[in-house]
Amino acid sequence: MTIPIEALKRKKEHFERGEDRRALEDPRAELLALEERGELVVQKIDHDAVAVPTKYGREKRIQKAHLWHHKSCGQCGHIPGYSTSIFWVMRKLGYDYHDPRDQTSCTAWNYYASATSNMAAQAAVAVRNFAAANETGYFPLIHCGTSYGHYKEVREELIRHPELRAEVRGIMAKLGKQLVLPEEIVHYSEWFYALRHEIAAKQVRDVSQVKVTVHPACHYYKLVEGDAIYDPDVYGGQRTAVVTGLAQALGADVRTYSTWFDCCGFGFRHILVQRDFTRSFATLRKIEVMKEEADPDVVLTHDTGCVTTLDKSQFAAKAHDRNVGVGVMSEAQFAALAMGAHPYKVCQLHWHSADYRPVLEKMGIDWQQAWAEFQADVKRLENGEKRFLDWDDVDG
């Protein structure tokens, strides 16, 4: 009996199969074609760049210097040592950057939590930020994993839907701006991966005794996955190479665990108003599994929500005698520490909840002395000697 293809097609006639989302192999070519038609402006990479491999083989270029830092709400608000460490490492490597005030949140945390927005608004917010970056001549570097994932989705939507481009162009015209997208959408962890050997060359602290587990951030490599960095030399190319590639370059003892693909439990809405779910998932599916299978000294991750969730969820679980109790930080903070950064003045670890002190001790850092130094600086602010600490203070 032959397969009744025509009958099956009729049965499914209400389905309009569009192009598979994974068919969009090289968004750069699509963007440049649209630019040629006058539909949008592409901000080009115009400084020295490093070529890195991505999931399906496309070569992605990461600009090294002259970067526009698209900051993260959650990092700046609740884990400021995350942002500060990114800036500090860039300064130490001698690459210039711009830290803009003409930047809003991508607003995607709220969108994924409450849906109180829409496709046009989300695209317009993204494009407004990209246009602001383009006006300065600095190339955007996205700090937040969700902003990065969301902006990649916005780029795909703008490429696919001419009516959305027209709407966003109209809104931008009202703001006196153009529809601008960058040649590449780049996450800061990609910059750290691309520059990992330069970072390791400036390493002053030995981390070879530090046992590390890595949590890859969902919105980094699950949303528009073709843009994420995969390297045959890291996990055989079967998981994203960012974070792990850096930790390995620094000589850390990177260990694996079975639930690496699971999300952290952040949930966007849940972390703010339904944390029983977040706490349960973060401890039962992530921290406890890591502890049992890999016994890490520290969990490294590369997104705002993941650091927050994995760090903050352990306190309540500890009260229930669960197998938790491991420091959590971004790989940017870990790299900064390895390069000699101050744990409080730069990495701001006093904003974290899970106990990070054992990992500092393994890195040879006297955290009590460091805390006394930070307190002395705070005293200078308190007695009016200075209004703010600056970069000279933290490197002094």
Add this chain to the structure above:
Amino acid sequence: MTTTDASQPDAHYKAPNVAGYADVPLEEKERLFGQVKGDARFSDYLYGCYECGICVAACPSARFYDFSPRRIAQAAAREDVELIYQQMQEDIWECSQCFSCLRCPRGNNPGGIITIMREVAVSNGLASAKEALVGYSRIIYKIMSTGTQVSPDMLQQDAFPDWGPETADVSANLDLWRRALPPETLHTTTTGWAVSEKTLIELYLIWLHTGSLDMIAEVDASLHAILQEVMEERLEDEGIEL
């Protein structure tokens, strides 16, 4: 001998409620699904279903709730408006929006379908949307009015008692610890970073021109009124008439 109580509904009759909320006519369910299907992204998110369950295996919410991304994709594919309506009144708010379900070998995006269903639930003022967003108003206010989502001064122990005593330390030392941050843009306590006035004006214009502000009216009328006043005042100061 059993007797029949005429005042009680027969167990075989359809329940009068859906997910605890009053049911609506079939036509209303079809109208709501029409909005979901009419979203430009819908056809990019749904290709069919192998019923393999890979999305469920990868889903964090499926482990802790009576929730299944596969049921979402299947109901949408079958255009089962009864089930879709029930999901819009319940299931969609359990999704973590992590997009682990993008592991689908068919190329489906159940998380993306849920994003659209949530948007339709909000813009139509469905009861589930109002309930899911209880306690969330201050976040919407913060992001829409300041352009940053979470601010340092939100770290209060009464709001996050489960985050440990460090939260209280941050709150007690907030002003000093923010001034101790070396980047100049981070000396703020009420926003994540310093956002320029011009930037905020542009953001407000985006909310107004895309109908995002109007969406708030459907789920929280008083929040909408406050946001409207804040935005109008700032825009009028800039000489922009609405």
